Amino acid sequence: MATSVPVTLPNGLTYEQPTGLFINNEFIPSSDGELIASINPSTEEVIAEVHAASIEDIDKAVISSRKAFKEVWKNYSIDGISRLLHKLADLFERDREILTSIEAADSGKPQISNASGDIDECVLQFRYYAGWADKRGGTVAEATSDKLGYIVHEPHGVCGQIIPWNYPLAMASWKIGPAIAAGNVIIIKLAENTPLSMLYVGKLIVEAGFPPGVINIVAGHGKIAGNAIATHPGIDKVAFTGSTLTGKSVMAAAAQTLKNVTLECGGKSPMIVFDDADIDQAVKWGHWGIMYNMGQNCSSTSRILIQDTIYDKFVDALVKYTKETYSVGDVYDATKHHGPVISKVQFDKILGYVESGKEQGATLAFGGKAPYEKGYFIEPTIFSDVTDEMKIWKEEIFGPVVCLSKFSTEEEALYRANDTTYGLGSAIFSADISRCLRVSRELDAGTVWINSSNDTSHRIPFGGFKMSGIGSELGQYGLDNYTLKKAIHVNIGSKL
Numbered sequence: 001m002a003t004s005v006p007v008t009l010p011n012g013l014t015y016e017q018p019t020g021l022f023i024n025n026e027f028i029p030s031s032d033g034e035l036i037a038s039i040n041p042s043t044e045e046v047i048a049e050v051h052a053a054s055i056e057d058i059d060k061a062v063i064s065s066r067k068a069f070k071e072v073w074k075n076y077s078i079d080g081i082s083r084l085l086h087k088l089a090d091l092f093e094r095d096r097e098i099l100t101s102i103e104a105a106d107s108g109k110p111q112i113s114n115a116s117g118d119i120d121e122c123v124l125q126f127r128y129y130a131g132w133a134d135k136r137g138g139t140v141a142e143a144t145s146d147k148l149g150y151i152v153h154e155p156h157g158v159c160g161q162i163i164p165w166n167y168p169l170a171m172a173s174w175k176i177g178p179a180i181a182a183g184n185v186i187i188i189k190l191a192e193n194t195p196l197s198m199l200y201v202g203k204l205i206v207e208a209g210f211p212p213g214v215i216n217i218v219a220g221h222g223k224i225a226g227n228a229i230a231t232h233p234g235i236d237k238v239a240f241t242g243s244t245l246t247g248k249s250v251m252a253a254a255a256q257t258l259k260n261v262t263l264e265c266g267g268k269s270p271m272i273v274f275d276d277a278d279i280d281q282a283v284k285w286g287h288w289g290i291m292y293n294m295g296q297n298c299s300s301t302s303r304i305l306i307q308d309t310i311y312d313k314f315v316d317a318l319v320k321y322t323k324e325t326y327s328v329g330d331v332y333d334a335t336k337h338h339g340p341v342i343s344k345v346q347f348d349k350i351l352g353y354v355e356s357g358k359e360q361g362a363t364l365a366f367g368g369k370a371p372y373e374k375g376y377f378i379e380p381t382i383f384s385d386v387t388d389e390m391k392i393w394k395e396e397i398f399g400p401v402v403c404l405s406k407f408s409t410e411e412e413a414l415y416r417a418n419d420t421t422y423g424l425g426s427a428i429f430s431a432d433i434s435r436c437l438r439v440s441r442e443l444d445a446g447t448v449w450i451n452s453s454n455d456t457s458h459r460i461p462f463g464g465f466k467m468s469g470i471g472s473e474l475g476q477y478g479l480d481n482y483t484l485k486k487a488i489h490v491n492i493g494s495k496l
């Protein structure tokens, strides 16, 4: 059975697309012949069919990973690990054109304004964690004057990593960088909708010189391959990014073998705009905070609370800015910044929320329509006069739909911002830094942006409070997820 196919993308680029399971540095067919069709959300056409991992295939991946960890990786030179991550970053830079072309077709990201930014993100992650590979060493703590503890940071071993479709390459890089730098081997399960770019990366992993089995990459169904990773006794840790609902089932499955679990889940993040804010900046960041990547960001600031004295002004300015910057269309056209949403399922779900907003009495201030016959394009959509009981205010839409609502006091804004089961992101706009810092401390969220929204840095931890997740990714804290702390007690002179 073929494990690669020639593909010509809509921008004319022709290349050989790997379609097999990437195990032990080889592309192999799935054991039961199951395939998943990857669809271009702009054209609704199949780009390629890839092999879907069965339970038996996950067993194969685990055998390969365990062997690689035991025989090669556990004692691999840390300088060598660092060099491999830098090499992978070099290859991402070299293959930017092909990677962004695949990503634009497979995920619907505009090639220049979005997909290229994801490559920058991957390169930064790999280089940043390449720098950590030789700095993960332990600490020493004195128990008494004649006894000390030598605390070693050891890798977990085999890490299962399950990623979503909204940032197929970037989410993989968030997981590969720290796990590899900390000395683990990994099995990454790709999202059903977007397997193509990461399967192509399998070729780069071989070219970079990673030993077989250190990074295994599989496409597959969540309930089969994802669940097999979460339950497998040969996998020591599972790191998941996706919806809160799936996160719960991954955690429950991983409990069977008491695996270490980190979860990055959903959100319904608030942004609070006080009346002393720079409105022009608040409007631009507010737009970016929800519309970037067609609103398919876990930490999108999808609920904007605006102080009543500037409410009308803000709503008008946001609608005007959205109208002026409207650029929905061809993902290969550099002047377009807004592509389709990922799938028919998401398209229908998002338009269902738009209907619900209208039915429940919110004002549709802009957008709300599917502008083209073909493709899953949805206009940037603004609802004003949204109230706390409305579905569009409460539930994660995961699309380009923002809810605007007015508040009068700081206490009210805080209460309503925190009145959600999620706790991923949050933003405050105000010229009063004392207020910004005070409100930041009261917001129940893993991230607070003061006078910006939805900008992450590879150096700064990112993670959810409440039902948005467990643990942090990025920065030094991200590395911490991937090590076990072993205490070695050293008796210098204490006698019994």
Ligand code: NAD
Residues within 6 Å of the ligand: 162, 163, 164, 165, 166, 189, 190, 191, 192, 220, 221, 222, 223, 225, 226, 227, 230, 241, 242, 243, 244, 245, 246, 247, 249, 250, 263, 264, 265, 266, 267, 297, 298, 299, 396, 398, 424, 464, 468, 469
């Ligand atoms: P999803 O939960 O449906 O799928 C995520 C991944 O989990 C996919 O690879 C899927 O195949 C797999 N999966 C599905 N069922 C599984 C199961 N029973 N066991 C194991 N794995 C399973 O999410 P999605 O629709 O792909 O992504 C959108 C969601 O992801 C949104 O809720 C969004 O907020 C969240 N997200 C969160 C972050 C974050 O960092 N917090 C980042 C991106 C996306």
